[in-house]
Amino acid sequence: MPSPGLERPCVSEGGRVATNGRSGISAQMAFLNSDDTVIFLDKTENNPLQINGRPAWASEYNIRTGKSKPFDIVTNTFCAGGAPIADGRMVVTGGNIAVGPKGLAANQSVGPYFSIDGGMAVNIWNPRDGTWDSRPRGLHRERWYPSMEPLADGSVAIIGGQSGGGYSAIEKLMEPTLEFFPDRGAPVPVPIITRTLPINLYPLTYLMSNGRMFIQSYNEAVLYDLSAHTEQKLPDKPGAPGPYPSNAAVTLLPFTPDNKYEETVLFCGGLTGLSKVDWGGTHGPNVSLTDKSNSRDCWSIAPLIDATWRPRPPAPEGRSMATFITLPDGKIAWIGGAKKGTAGYGPPGSTGQPIGHSYADDPGYAVWVLDPTRYTWSYEGTLSKPRMYHSSMVLMPDGSIVVGGSNPNPDVTTVKYPTEYSIEVWYPPWYITPRPSNAQLPTTFSYGSSGFRIDLTKARSANSTASITKATVRLIRTGFSTHAVQWGQRAIELNCRITNGSSTLVVDGLPNNRSLFAPGTALAFLDIDGVPSKGKFVQVGPKTIPGERRKKKKRRMEWSDGAKLF
Template identity: 45%
Template sequence: MYLAMPRVALSPSVVFLCFDFRIFGGRAFGLHLKPRGQSPHTDFLNNFEVVGNSYASAQQVFLGTLDKVYIVDKTENNPWQIKDHPAWASEWSISSRQTRAMDAVTNTFCAGGTVLGNGTWLNVGGNQAVTYEGAAALSQAGGPPYDDPDGRQSIRLLNPCDNGDCDWILGQPMTTGRWYPTLETLEDGSAIIIGGCQWGGYVNDASQDNPTYEFFPSRGQPITSPILQNTLPANLYPLTWLLPSGKLFIQSNWNTALLDYNQNLETPLSDVPNAVRVYPASGGSVMLPMTPANKYTASIMFCGGSNITPDRWTEDWDIPHYPASSSCVQISPEVSSSYEEVDPLPEGRTMGNLLLLPDGRILCLNGAKLGTAGYGNTTYTIGQSYADQPILTPVIYDPSAPAGSRWSRDGLNPSNIDRMYHSSATLLPDGSVLVAGSNPNSDVNTFATYPTEYRIEIFYPSYYNQRRPQPQGLPNRMTYGGPFFNVSLTTADLFGNVDNIQTAKVVLLRTGFSTHTMNMGMRAVELDYSFLGNPDGSGVLHVSQPPPNPAIMPPGPALAFVVINGVPSIGAQVMVGSGSIGQQPTSPNEPLPQSAITPQQQSQGPTKKGPGASVILGQANGNLVQWLKVAGVSMAVLVIPSLC
């Protein structure tokens, strides 16, 4: 907001001043979100707390609103009912810790998911209608005992709500069935649906392979993908990310490619070294935060998995005792076609989730030391599990730490719950992490060595009990480029030292759709900013809108955090982009003001007082700064000479 300052006599030595000025924190941009307050203190710092019951075992999980987490299972004999049949979906309230059964309509076993640019969530694909123990039902249209119509071609939609009235509805079905598909939101807010198979099994095979991709909303018939054709049998849930160029990075079995989905062209990259990362090897994977410092370069890290060779993806050997890999590798596919090795995990791990935290670190939890994902009935299985020796203690990766010291377990405590095949995890708005699921069984079995798990846990990272910043001025909608916005921070937000404003990060984080060791669509983007530190110890961040490239941060809902000294604010939900599906408007980012910190008690001139107002003049990096107090409210003013 620009205001014209009238000519004002301040003193005999300063007779007239004329200038424009910008009130920091006063520029309007849509609606500003209310500060999110503080998190309640927990006795479980760096530890896990059991907080609820999921009703349906949490094979798939995502954060839908600031208060609601949505859970999706495969069709099975869960004890909670909906419409006179077992429920295989539910909604869990963060605030009340209560659960509501939901109706997913068709069988969602091993579906994929993402959120669209308008905020609608998709759950896509699944399995045929089943009866007890996962056997194929006689009627694929539904019926006793589970009333679960065939879900392989299903597209389910949900508009999350806080009033308990929303539920899943069916959209226009796909033209082909997909079990184990991957979804990724594109730069126009639509979704690409990649791969899968027709009826399932431990791994894929040529008789049921679906090596194609299609879109929602539909763009016509599916298109064949060479990388999926060439990577049988381990080509299910291909690991996929949208890159800043608008191309898609795809990793399947040992192979890697870039897909230009507009031209239907694939470019092979180097094979991933050391281990298979896709299901059922199920290594963890994550796109590292994109920041102004790294020029919004996309880098993807893979950790764990299994070095099983293609000819050994069978069920006739001792899978549950084959050691998982500890290898971690990283690739920046638009910089280099090759992978590089980075710090390995402390131990081999399969089915470990890698989750972005708002402070820039990465939490690794869940999984096992031995075996792979999947279940079956062989002489080697542990019950039905193809994995053994669960890993209960998380470990945290710090990308900013020196190489060789990036993984740490310092102060972290173990869970008491095994989280293996069909477990999930997602970040919550307060920076804690919800952990749920685990069910390496063909139907509900609460007595198995690794049982069907309904307990929900929350893990509380080290920053959780600290006083949180309470930024004021975050907009509820962000655009791709355009005017910057201003975020005000109090002295308390800066922990009593205005210099801490230099540690700030403003982070947009998509929490993603969690299933099978992946969080589809998860990414974090830091926004550029400059700052003004005020004489009273408060400060203002001048924050750029997201870069004018929707492929860096796809449109749709995201959490916005302001991080000071490694401590995040409570996340606020913002809409990035237009709020609709389609080409997103872009414009150049407005240049940011120069950063400055005005020392306390530094004044150069008299104080002008009027009714409820005072002005103190000072200097900051050569710019005239006013400290303006109106009606008891203080604000900083940068004086920009323009009219004299």
């Protein structure tokens, strides 16, 4: 019997995957909005979902109906960065110039797409009133492919990118600086970005528990001091470059009492063997890509412990663009990507030998789950559609994962590999197992607080009679999904012990360190013997954001009543 409120998924022949409606726009970027909804963002292109007489490139998808509603974002969000701030709003920054059909440059606000330049844009989603606050000149610099990282004070850092461009970066356009939202003044230098041309777009960032930011770009890694703007160099990453367009799968492993809340960053896959010249520049790669198999190699680094790259058991397949998504049972799903080639697209017949426009081939359909405590992998179902370049995926509070997109093309097409609008939902192995109740979980988690207790006899499913051997509470921030990275994704397991026979769970408070898990919204789960409850939206730490200047007159962009639903 499914738990109340959870419907039995319609499981496809391939495993725990079901198709579930359409995104209306190509789901290039995604983030969780509510129990049932996901916000998708796309670049400016000829999507079937229309708003105000033009294609939409922002939508809200509802997992219950499978339908999507459009939003009237006008800056071109191709390819933007995103991360949440402390009060639960999602900040999306950067993008590219105004474009028309086929992705070609166009004058601003001119049909048929009527987009405006998004290079310096800040678009802020407010989940409380369902509106976008759009600030087309909100950044100091033009940033296409910027990274974003939530910070301990509730703000976010915006790192790197370049002012337009193509396949990989070039010196003339790159933006080797960092700025903040809310604004703290002129951008400051980030030297690793300059050193790591041409694979320095979307550099991979994780705030560390000592307040410094781990940055991995091309084959280099540093700990960046956000106050002094200095770098402590770490050993070079072996194997494939981590960031786009090589796109190794990357994640910060969940913090647990067993790992003493010490951070480990894991990378799997990417494309090895290319020289700096081979990776090319904005014009495209200088070698063929779609005939090259991706690496299976996994490497981890604990930047604050011994800063040593360690080989880990290889991934089940070599892939570029697979995404690691932290699950509420402490494991990590590995979804999507391609076995050959890289992210990006180019003209048919060009040097990279694209399939259609795609620089990747041989999609990775199988979904695998990694147990990060033992580095073991288990097969858990198969997708039915390629989910490669410009796809996205989001963990839902019920533990399923919404998978959308894939569109390695400059504009909408049905030619292989086509613009994909179908949504698939992946269900974890325990999805239809009777679930514990999340009712006793608090709605706020304060740093250094004394903790709380849970009556396990009330929390456990009424259908479950087995004695409880392990129970724990996890917080997960799902982050902002794009380009095979869950930006800002973070998970922490609280220290717990069972007392009174097996009737009470004593849960210690969140460690008193904002850099472990930055303030903001998260999902809280109660896990009893490997079966998590549904996630509860909670506030971690204070909602305050330093230095934000609220605009007096906020531009509200509401639903269009006449909008066509897909």
